[in-house]
Amino acid sequence: MLPINLEEFFSEEKLQEMNEKEIKILEAAIEIFAEKGFFSTSTNEIAKKANVAEGTIFRYFKTKKDLLKSIIKPTLVKTIAPFEMDRFSKAVFHLEHETFEDFLYALIKNRMDFAKKNKEVVKIIIQEIPFQEEMQEELKRLFKDKMYPKVATVLQSFIDKGQIKELPIPTVLRLIISTVIGLVISSVVLENTPFWNEDQETKRTIEYIKAGLESGE
Amino acid sequence: MLPINLEEFFSEEKLQEMNEKEIKILEAAIEIFAEKGFFSTSTNEIAKKANVAEGTIFRYFKTKKDLLKSIIKPTLVKTIAPFEMDRFSKAVFHLEHETFEDFLYALIKNRMDFAKKNKEVVKIIIQEIPFQEEMQEELKRLFKDKMYPKVATVLQSFIDKGQIKELPIPTVLRLIISTVIGLVISSVVLENTPFWNEDQETKRTIEYIKAGLESGE
Amino acid sequence: MLPINLEEFFSEEKLQEMNEKEIKILEAAIEIFAEKGFFSTSTNEIAKKANVAEGTIFRYFKTKKDLLKSIIKPTLVKTIAPFEMDRFSKAVFHLEHETFEDFLYALIKNRMDFAKKNKEVVKIIIQEIPFQEEMQEELKRLFKDKMYPKVATVLQSFIDKGQIKELPIPTVLRLIISTVIGLVISSVVLENTPFWNEDQETKRTIEYIKAGLESGE
Amino acid sequence: MLPINLEEFFSEEKLQEMNEKEIKILEAAIEIFAEKGFFSTSTNEIAKKANVAEGTIFRYFKTKKDLLKSIIKPTLVKTIAPFEMDRFSKAVFHLEHETFEDFLYALIKNRMDFAKKNKEVVKIIIQEIPFQEEMQEELKRLFKDKMYPKVATVLQSFIDKGQIKELPIPTVLRLIISTVIGLVISSVVLENTPFWNEDQETKRTIEYIKAGLESGE
């Protein structure tokens, strides 16, 4: 099985060296940024919601943009990080006994939980990434160094075992990722509406990817 | 075959009743909004790039937000509109002679061309839609009234003909759309890099969707 | 009897050498200035109401302030002017046969008609005079040169005839003017309300002034 | 005797909970508004005269119009308020021992002091009231609820005692108010000129009102 909820490790570590006020500011900022966007949110508003003085924000975060980065970066790391965790590595070693379907299921479950828990930050990231070159670089680096090598190994093993078609890894990855992101977004947007049966849609999505990629013999 | 490049009809109509300065302002605004985002762009900057006085912007667009809307709305309409064009309707009537693959190919080709031509506006839309309720409503309305009914008919016909699996139309649509969007984004981002062979990736994507949805006999 | 409606003489004279558009602009400006005030009225608004182009305003009136002056000045002149008209002079010569009451009645009737006819311009004048030094000078000059000497003569004659108390002319004038202005304002404000019986109030006001000024023997 | 200088009570209360900068801004605004009018005064100008940054104005007054209201409203209240003060009430109860002349004298003295002390604000009020509906309503309300009932009682008592003529109260009020206002304006305008002997003019005005209203038997 793939690791789940590893993300919290980071937080706890960090949280302990973080002041109570700092946390309250971050929480307030996340909430309002997600609701109104970075530029439409004033530091005054954040201060009020966090119950601190406006000046206090600048004790902990040099600038407003710094505050934004402090929100985005850990989430970015956590989005990518699971792929290099120990338990994931273990999963990799046990791969011979796992099917592609198990892999997909674990991946989807994990990312979906993550997306739901981090809905707000994800919304902030989507809005801001296109204009934050620094963050873009970070994202690329994380993807290239941390995520891609691991995932490539896993996918290659499924190709080797004949469970999926012989396609270039980047292509396989693109197809999986876009399908999964589509599912995750639908899930977050439609959550708690009568139109959405999550288990069913997850199952259908796994079927779709599997059928789409399996070596048709 | 599906209609291609119908979008331009709209522009030409509009362009003729539009003043030269108005066009220059729109062009400048699109370029800078896409580069730096709506809020990081000052009207002063737009005026300079458009070679007009700042006040002139407000002769044509009541407010800065109005300028944003004037950029987003036509593109939003054009994104959805093709689906209700005459030729599309004709295609629907000839469906007996078309395969699901033809349909996918036409859809992808059409949307890819559109995305490339409107790269910048699309970037602006993605950034702003989450915070512009008015635009969200417009988008929902267009989708529900204009696009969904037509597409649903086409997809249902493929299901009836046994070309694709018996799945709920919304599910089929979600899977196709997320896969196509993944392709389109990759195409726009990687265009002109050695990593990208568009025809090949298009073909692979079509194969993936087809295999993923076809009724396994 | 005092002269009534002499004011129109000026207009007719002027009106004939005035262009139709110029008149329409003046009319529009008077209406909007009175409603919203000089500064809250834009030339664009005036142009629209007058059915002319904005530029046309500046053909006839060098500046917006010039337009204001063109409205105020003739009314100012007309407010003062009657006192130096021929017929008034004649009235003066016939004074021996007139009572103070006749004089008051004529004065009040005349000024009341004038105020009602020029309600809007009077409102503009009241608002603007305190800040238009140039106009203040004009007003002072007119009062001092044109109005005061004539009125002083009349009042003196009533004093001489023992019809009113031996008070300094300026004091008498102040008392009469403030009482009459109070009547006129009430009349304009309350006109057409059930609270206002104009003839009765006029009569009472005349009684009040008469009693207040008459030499109590 | 009527209460005098009660107005200051209000100020002192307020002033203590008011910041030094806030007071400086108000003072500067009053001075410039009175001199040049509301619209001809820029916030930049006020800031300079008050020796604060332009932004500081908006910490204390949400908008420029808000600043105007903050100037006008207390004065409006103070103009009307004395009539409902305790000491005034006491005066009413002692009326049997007071003459109409005493009443007039107290009224005039009180209002004249007030006008002189608030010259500037009164000028601002006169200019702005015609265009500030909100203020008009406030003024009407204050007059109707606070001032009129008290004054009506007093005047009625003088009528009952036979000291003044049997006229409708509103008429009596109009005649007194317009005469007093005329005196007050003259006093403010001519103050410190050789043409003006205040005590004498006050005495004459009281005589005029008394004679004008007294039941002539």
Place this chain on the structure above:
DNA sequence: TATGAATGAGACTTCATTCAT
């Protein structure tokens, strides 16, 4: 003569950031 598009100065206002307390 009349137009109205274009201008650009200047108005009001917001807000991230600083700093004395």
Place this chain on the structure above:
DNA sequence: TATGAATGAAGTCTCATTCAT
């Protein structure tokens, strides 16, 4: 450490006025 009053740069927008047509 925490505050929040004060700042002033920068932003959006208005509008009287000009001028080519």
